Amino acid sequence: MxxxxxxxxxxxxxxxxxxxxxxxxxxxxxxxxxxxxxxxxxxxxxxxxxxxxxxxxxxxxxxxxxxxxxxxxxxxxxxxxxxxxxxxxxxxxxxxxxxxxxxxxxxxxxxxxxxxxxxxxxxxxxxxxxxxxxxxxxxxxxxxxxxxxxxxxxxxxxxxxxxxxxxxxxxxxxxxxxxxxxxxxxxxxxxxxxxxxxxxxxxxxxxxxxxxxxxxxxxxxxxxxxxxxxxxxxxxxxxxxxxxxxxxxxxxxxxxxxxxxxxxxxxxxxxxxDSVEGLVLSDFVLPDTHSFHLFRNMPKVLQKLLRPSPSIHKKNCIGCGECVRDCPQKTISLLCTKQGKKRAKIHYKHCIRCYCCQELCPVQAVKIKRNPVSFL
The missing domain is CATH 3.40.50.11440 (LarA, N-terminal domain)
Structure with a gap:
């Protein structure tokens, strides 16, 4: 082609x-x-x-x-x-x-x-x-x-x-x-x-x-x-x-x-x-989730252990509720802090790691957190 x-x-x-x-x-x-x-x-x-x-x-x-x-x-x-x-x-x-x-x-x-x-x-x-x-x-x-x-x-x-x-x-x-x-x-x-x-x-x-x-x-x-x-x-x-x-x-x-x-x-x-020789990147940074995809044939227990998770940075979260609306599994809720501000919280038990929250957060308050085991 x-x-x-x-x-x-x-x-x-x-x-x-x-x-x-x-x-x-x-x-x-x-x-x-x-x-x-x-x-x-x-x-x-x-x-x-x-x-x-x-x-x-x-x-x-x-x-x-x-x-x-x-x-x-x-x-x-x-x-x-x-x-x-x-x-x-x-x-x-x-x-x-x-x-x-x-x-x-x-x-x-x-x-x-x-x-x-x-x-x-x-x-x-x-x-x-x-x-x-x-x-x-x-x-x-x-x-x-x-x-x-x-x-x-x-x-x-x-x-x-x-x-x-x-x-x-x-x-x-x-x-x-x-x-x-x-x-x-x-x-x-x-x-x-x-x-x-x-x-x-x-x-x-x-x-x-x-x-x-x-x-x-x-x-x-x-x-x-x-x-x-x-x-x-x-x-x-x-x-x-x-x-x-x-x-x-x-x-x-x-x-x-x-x-x-x-x-x-x-x-x-x-x-x-055009020739692509001068266009190919040698230092392109892959997402933190990349290494997980290389282990698709390992047992699901280990996959779950190694798979990166979305993480809410509470200082950046503005409590807009976008992640709550967009979560496919409805595993995110808004909780009130002692100061009366709303902040998102992920309930990981049912999280499917689709990263929709990270993708759609308007202030980039959701980050990808790798499991420390995956660094070994």
Missing amino acids: NVSVYACPAYSLPDLEQALIRIFQDFGGLEKMVPAGAPVVIKPNLVSKRPPHAAATTHPAPVEALVRLLKTRTEDITFAECPGGLNTPAILEGVYKTTGMKDVALRYGVKICLDMTSERLHCPDGYVSKNVDTLSAIARAKIFFNVAKLKSHALTVMTGCAKNLFGVIPGLMKAEMHARFPDIHTFCRFVCDINRTITPTFNLLDAITVMEGNGPTGGTPKQLGALLGGTNTFAVDAAGAMLLGIDRKEIPLFQAAHDSGLFPFDTPVVVWG
């Missing part, structure tokens, strides 16, 4: 447009993908209300460059995304504004989808699920651009185009899916089923500034300087993993794709475009 990789050292709009033109030319041109006047849906990664410089969300500059090119083919363009947690119109407006996407929409007349209704799509070949509840705007889309962000991820080690499709599931329904598939490997097989069900017209991966450490929201921005594109989500992600210096076999989502026959480890990935 083919993937285009072009160097983009910064979020320069002219450079991004040129990179996108070259990527699309590698795959036959944008006119081949988008008939004149056809409606187009763009799904970025807007996991939470974070500014572009935090590197937690797709940067608005590549999306703006894409919109400018699409405007030569059509005026009917819509942004559609389901951030984690509760998604009211007001909350969604705030996410689009903070991430910089609202400004892009206003400049170019792009519609923003605030309708969080869903449609059930059938997946007869699903590995763990035969149905996928999908945001209606994406379920109905004939032309769909998946514009993801390359990041580390506490649950799945790395996130890119394939994991970005988990975002088609509306807000709080994501927590239901985590509860339904509490084991990391089963959850990744469900993400594979989403990828079987929904096929983007094209995938773009923002790897100009990536996130390392305890992503997808609590890590640290790191410069990489590349823009990737391709028609297969896993092929694009495979090229992204190569740029991060990660072996595909160490990423649970690729293991699930291999086990389910969706993307076997021996699938060849041919990289077009």
Whole structure:
């Protein structure tokens, strides 16, 4: 499978447009993908209300460059995304504004989808699920651009185009899916089923500034300087993993794709475009949960002992209750301190270590705590 990789050292709009033109030319041109006047849906990664410089969300500059090119083919363009947690119109407006996407929409007349209704799509070949509840705007889309962000991820080690499709599931329904598939490997097989069900017209991966450490929201921005594109989500992600210096076999989502026959480890990935020799990172910091995934075949008692846990930093916690609402297992509660302030508390007995609380905390008060035994 083919993937285009072009160097983009910064979020320069002219450079991004040129990179996108070259990527699309590698795959036959944008006119081949988008008939004149056809409606187009763009799904970025807007996991939470974070500014572009935090590197937690797709940067608005590549999306703006894409919109400018699409405007030569059509005026009917819509942004559609389901951030984690509760998604009211007001909350969604705030996410689009903070991430910089609202400004892009206003400049170019792009519609923003605030309708969080869903449609059930059938997946007869699903590995763990035969149905996928999908945001209606994406379920109905004939032309769909998946514009993801390359990041580390506490649950799945790395996130890119394939994991970005988990975002088609509306807000709080994501927590239901985590509860339904509490084991990391089963959850990744469900993400594979989403990828079987929904096929983007094209995938773009923002790897100009990536996130390392305890992503997808609590890590640290790191410069990489590349823009990737391709028609297969896993092929694009495979090229992204190569740029991060990660072996595909160490990423649970690729293991699930291999086990389910969706993307076997021996699938060849041919990289077009610029030389990647100067782009590959040699010092990318993996999430603290990474080593746990290497022991998937050990007894469950030992897995539970070694698996890192989310931990509330009480001094940083503002008692907003976001983690309480988003916890799939409802293992978090708000308690009052002696000073009358509310603080979150995790009841670990039923915690499934999905790290949704760490991912969605608006003030990054939830950290990943490794068991001391895992350091031995």
